[in-house]
Amino acid sequence: MKTSASRVVLFTFAMVAAGTAADFNWNLPKGFPKPAVPPANPMSEAKVELGRYLFYDTRLSFNDKESCATCHKQELAFTDGRAHAEGTTGQLHPRSSMSLVNVAYATSLTWANPALDSLEEQALGPMLNTEPIELGLKGHEQEFLEKLRREPVYQRLFPLAFPDEANLYTLANVTKALAAFERTIISMRSPYDRYRWSGDMAAISDAAKRGELVFSSSERGRCFRCHDGWNFSSVRYAGSQEHPAEDSMRGFFNTGGSLYAAPNRGVYEYTKHAEDLGKFRAPTLRNVAVTGPYMHDGSFATMEEVIDHYAVGGKYEDPNKSRILQPLKLSEGDKKDLVEFLKSLTDDELLRDPRWSNPWVKQ
């Protein structure tokens, strides 16, 4: 009896220390759905904290130069401000770093891989990729894990994050913690959110209100056709049905924005289907004012350039170009209003909140 009681106490203590999946506090504004979380990687406060330390740890690159945060900077809504991400050996990635904002809701990940829908799996990409080298850990895995094992912060956090595991320092646990942290990077508190969902009419300017009309109009901006819903992109949330196979291409579009030469041929790189050539994800537009340069290859420096591209129905002719793209009748005033609307999607709290800042830097 005494043993049982002790076990209960210990179990309770462990659950309180680690935080349980069921009671994980997502801190969402009213009405927004909880993201879907894979059963194999339940959320806990301890795991999120561990993931935050790992996210900002340059030991995640073989030469201790780069971390996840090198290409995903909080103040830039977890992008890097570059057209092409630069790996730890100086190699450039053919594509621009995607924002991690609301990645917990993504129906699939990266610019053009409809089959990749696991954040845990995705995290292995930058760590181990060799063409190009990003963090360059391939061949250095054991050395990397040994570095983690020697770090006092991790000696405290790994057991809390994975209380039932004997072998704590594994790549699988590193990616689980990173994924848990990334799932908490949620942006829903922009001025536009206060206007649209809380009815604060003074939260955005009249120009932004006019821009919302242009954005949402089938006859004018048509932007919502690809950037729809509260996330301005399709979402997967807790309780939602798994996307059927025939729906897996939802959210990928050829916009005639480039000539789509290898290795930037979009979904085609994965499927080798001719009809997928040039199809890239329509990313969330949340915080778009701070995530330039734009498109998969950073080929547009400003939001104005992107709008001009869509206003002519796509810069280049392409047999795969989405039929949604048609020349738009937008005045210069409409374009300015659209930009003001897009600016209203910047969530300043997200860009500054210490929950997502570098924990290795003492405040």
Next chain:
Amino acid sequence: MKTTGALLFLMLISCCVRAQEAASVVQVTGDVKQALSLSADDLARMPRATVRTTNNGMETVYEGVWLHDVLKKAGVPEGSELRGKALTTYVLAEAQDGYQVVFSLGELDPAFVDNEILLADTANGKALFGAQGRFRLVAGKDKPGARSVRLLTRIEVVQLRK
């Protein structure tokens, strides 16, 4: 001459400004016994109904009046009257920006099909505003949202065979 030009300019500006504001009434026109111009107050006095939608995981409860009841008020054939040539009638819904969609009269009549199409004026208890317009349609059983016309300004009833 100068004054006339200035007046014309002011009128033009006034029209442009108004174009950004949501219409305060919905017109019901065309092949109806009684054309209507319905304000939010008018809708508030009619039988109220709700439709619950989920968009990307976010639930919204829209409240308003069944489009069928609006058409009934305009004297459009319904129930047992809806047969023969009356069944060639369609209902065009138009938004402030010119966007248009069509429903057949048959698919709006509960005697034919349980198709809940709402002319909504509130969402989650608050009056619609901004890009939703003051009024919108909610075609709750449509899979895509394309016929859930926002910024609704006009309902036109057209009987093809007379």
